[in-house]
Amino acid sequence: MKSLYFITSNVGKYNEAKQSFSDLDINIVQKNIGYPEIQADSLEEVAFYGIDYLKNKLKEPFIIEDAGLFIDAFDGFPGVYSKYVFQRIGCLGILKLFKDFEDEDRKAAFKSVYAYYEPKTKPFVFIGECQGEISKKMVGKQGFGYDPIFIPNEGTKTFAQMDIIEKNKYSHRGKSLEKLKVFLKNR
């Protein structure tokens, strides 16, 4: 059985990947060693830089993941800084930014990027997106982060009104993880 490191401090993400890979011949191992995340416009740039840093430290194949909420009306803000912005202005801050243009574009997307690296190859990147819109107020108690203000296009409820099984039908990270899984199966 091959081993694959998941470089993350997030046990939830690790468990999600471990469960998804349970029918593959791969032993996924969490490794919390940290890596620099650069200031950039896209998750892909952040991932490529992280891989460039980590590939000199590790001899084994590994994966990393990063995600964010990208709001059209604000040219992608909070984007790659979603966690930082959430901790400082929260969902209410995002809703306030929409004041005075209630009828305007509220389109947004959750994006997730998984990146895979093994020695002597170029990095592979797998992108998952969930298109939707920002709600007019906070609704729901489940999930975390921006879930109470995000309604996926195919639904009528916010992520925070869904249980984990329903949310995962739409989930950006579920989609990128699935692409990574297909890649690993055929490798």
Added chain:
Amino acid sequence: MKSLYFITSNVGKYNEAKQSFSDLDINIVQKNIGYPEIQADSLEEVAFYGIDYLKNKLKEPFIIEDAGLFIDAFDGFPGVYSKYVFQRIGCLGILKLFKDFEDEDRKAAFKSVYAYYEPKTKPFVFIGECQGEISKKMVGKQGFGYDPIFIPNEGTKTFAQMDIIEKNKYSHRGKSLEKLKVFLKNR
């Protein structure tokens, strides 16, 4: 005359430093080679990482500079991401975030960090701060960035209502640059 590289793409910053150093025996040279800026809570962390990257590329002494607006009520937001946030939500976005708590704390600070490195020493960091508050509306046409919504503590006008000479009396970057100059004089 010794040479000192200023690693920046910003000609305005370079000219400011060149003018300030005109009475020193130092030939300051702009070098636009770029370096990664990491995601971090403080300008100092960003500067230290930048120096760590650049010191392997350059054999000569060099300086870098980074600045941002830190708002107390939002735990330092937009902070090290000031430029990114300005480009996406602007001064009006910041003012909207203050809605519904008009009487609350509007304290903020502009900060600037200059960092100096020469081979075989540790980096030196010089911090300049201008304490003030966020105005209730945008006022003034001069300056750039968040200038129309920032009133320094010692003044009654926003930075955007001041000419460059008046603004420089308060300026965060003027202060960090002055500290760097004193350091270089005595070196």
